[in-house]
Amino acid sequence: MSGVNQRALVLLVAGFTVWSVGFVALYALQALGCAYEWPQHRAILIGADVVSLLPLIWLAMMKPVREGEPATSLSVTALWANRAALASGVLVFLPVTFVSACI
């Protein structure tokens, strides 16, 4: 039972941790691209957006418990938290595809 709970706790924070890393990475790439005038700035930002969303999609589709293990309150919560993290990622990162990146 400890293993199920441990896994659920890790999954509970996994989605939003990925979201946070993606958020910081995109903000940093936006600033660096503007400071050093990267020619492929938009493409890099969109690429980073996709790279951030892939693990979020994986986590949102992942079954919270392994075969034969009982689902707990925590594992169901983890699934919903990860789906929320995916929605947050799609919404917050979307502007990198169309908004002007530099002043």
Next chain:
Amino acid sequence: MTDPIRLHKELSAIWGTPGRWGRLSSVNHTVLGKRFMVVALTFFAIGGFLSMLIRAQLATPNSAFIGPEIYNQIFTMHGTVMMFLFAIPMFEGFVIYMLPKMLGARDMAFPRLTAYGFWCYLFGGSILIIALLVGAAPDSGWFMYTPLSSRPYTPGINADVWLLGLTFVEISAVTAAIEIFISILKMRAPGMSLARMPLIGWYMLVTSGMMIVGFPPLILGAILLELERAFDLPFFDPTRGGDPLLWQHLFWLFGHPEVYIIFLPAAGALSTIIPVFAQRTILGYRSIIAAIVAMGFLSFGLWVHHMFTVGIPHLALAFFSAASALVAVPTAIQIFAWIGTLASGRPRWDIPMLYVAGFFCVFVIGGLTGVMLAMVPFNTQAHDSYFVVAHLHYVLVGGFVFPMLAGIYHWMPHISGRQSLYRLSVPAFWLIFVGFNLTFFLMHLTGLMGMPRRISTYPSNWGWDWLNLLSSIGGFILTMGFCLVLADLVLQWRFGRRYRRDPWKAQTLEWATATPPAPYNFAALPRVDRRADMLEPAEIGPVLAGGTGYLGFVRDGEQETLGVDMFTGEPEHVIVLPRRTFLPLWTALATASVFLALLFRQYWLVPFGALLTLGMFLLWPRTLGRREDTGPVDIGMGEQVPFDVESKSNASVLANLAALIMNGTLFTSLLFGALFLLVIAPNWDGVAPMSLPLWAGVVAIVLAIAGAALSWLARSRNAAGGEAMPWLIGSAVAMAAATVLLVLLMTLVPDPTGHARNAVVFTLLGYGALHTALGALMSAHGGWRIMQGYVSTRRSTEMTLAWLWCFYAAAASLLSVAMATLLSAAA
């Protein structure tokens, strides 16, 4: 058969606090929680008094009541006191008092740290208030923007009071954060898995996690600004390669999560109170946990919405605008869960519910104006106007003060053992509710009419007169309401009617203690077999008081409680907590000497104060631990577990891990600052490359890595039953040598006051040197504990701690030197 009276007397003798001067030695969480709350409420009264002066000044146009200089100090101190000296310590006090009782433990994980945190809070807060009384209070606004707060524009000690006083106070916040985090994970009643924890446990777990990563940026910012003010290192001076925006980033990286750090504990109180009065369990337990986690993360992604008008690209505006609006969703999930709980239950109205209703009205308005301000075009219009003042008061008073008052009325019987007579509480509520809305709703209008915040007066022909007058009248009505609440609480304490256990028919464990509670909380610890907000305290309480349960006895006159598996809540080890001592008080006084020496610019005294503080801390563990392996011991209920010193995942190891994560966040903020200046700050063109000897940096890194490897070897040798001492000595020597080299490199940095690049390199190397020195100290401490006989193959905590700190020091010195090298080449 246990004799309950005898057990009570024996436990009270061990856990109790003596009278007279002995009270100052208390480390008991019940005593310290109450002290925190009383001091926080005293600061609240001071902050409230200041707000009266503000409203008196603004009541009429062209007012000459206090003048701009004093007014600047008063509004700065009002914000500072309310945010730092009232809101956070108030919830710390509540949690320190309540958490062990709710989770089924006898105290917090580190009682002496609780006491040390309290003294730091009291002393640091007193510095600020004394400065106010002598007219030297901070006057640059509660967020202390540079360059206004820099030495040329604030030359006195006013800004230093803020930076040093608050950093002193923040010690209590960071110690509380670690303690709350570890106590929740390790000190629950047996059987209380994470999935059975009451929701307030989840709220506090996330809040303490947020504090662990949220406070370090502010602490770093305060250190850097004080270094600039005291030693002229130009981190924020744009003429020498610094940037005032770095201060804003560091401040708001803390400042926005801070709002949620204040709101989440209050929401935890609501999630506990509402089911009691709805007479049903909370709706959406799992959704609320997911919402808390989402809020915990999303709240960090909003900090730039305080900087929408500083001139940043559209893309950054879009990021932070979207995240700012998005955080309303998990907030709304909780609000709908609370409304649903009330709608599907059988609500009974009582005083706490009045304040819950007040919360719903006020906080929802604050949330809606928050979504408005998250939108960039509207924000640009309303920025730094009274609309923002109105919004933040609706959020903070709605989100913290109203739930706090609900909580006070709900839990006061637990503290006092008496229930309110309710003669004054109803008019008090209406005065507060009406007074608050009269004061602050009108500020939305003055803000929309263009009145900027922080002005000390205004002309009479701009249409703001009657709105300000009504706001001021509302403010005085609000104060009358708080005075009535105070009178009501005093009357309750003195004349309230006594009651038997669990007056509200709540279903959480704190009501299973005696009221007022005994210093040990539970004569025996319960086993929880269901979700811990569905218990029957009135039935459990007498059973536990009779000594039936875990640890329902006294062993060797020690303060014992249980440590459990973090996930399942199964008993794992017996935690022996330290007894009362004056050490935390002396250590806090030693710490105060450092801050006072800095404040009065007696810098030669600082190293003595720092060494005295360090020496005091080294005295703390001298009698902790055991000199022999004991193996599993009886804990009652037919079960046996070992003592904590023989457990690998004990609270000390986890707390040090948490402290290192906090430290790592501070270091990451420093690295971010270095990169920010390199990429964004003006006046970096044409700076000559710096020629630091590369060999010294490389050798320092190699020595630090060798020190970490030797400490790992010491740990492995100890685990295998071998001799660890030589490896620890080697580790300490290697770390000390690395320190010497890094200090040597610091001396070679050309004029750190000349340019921000030099100042940052100097600071980075200083950070690395400090941590290799700490690594050396931890290895030496491990050796000292071996000599004292506190370490064996099974008792290996000190070996693990030495390895953790040395590993961190090696990583920190590697990154420090790497970043310093990168900056050295910048031109």
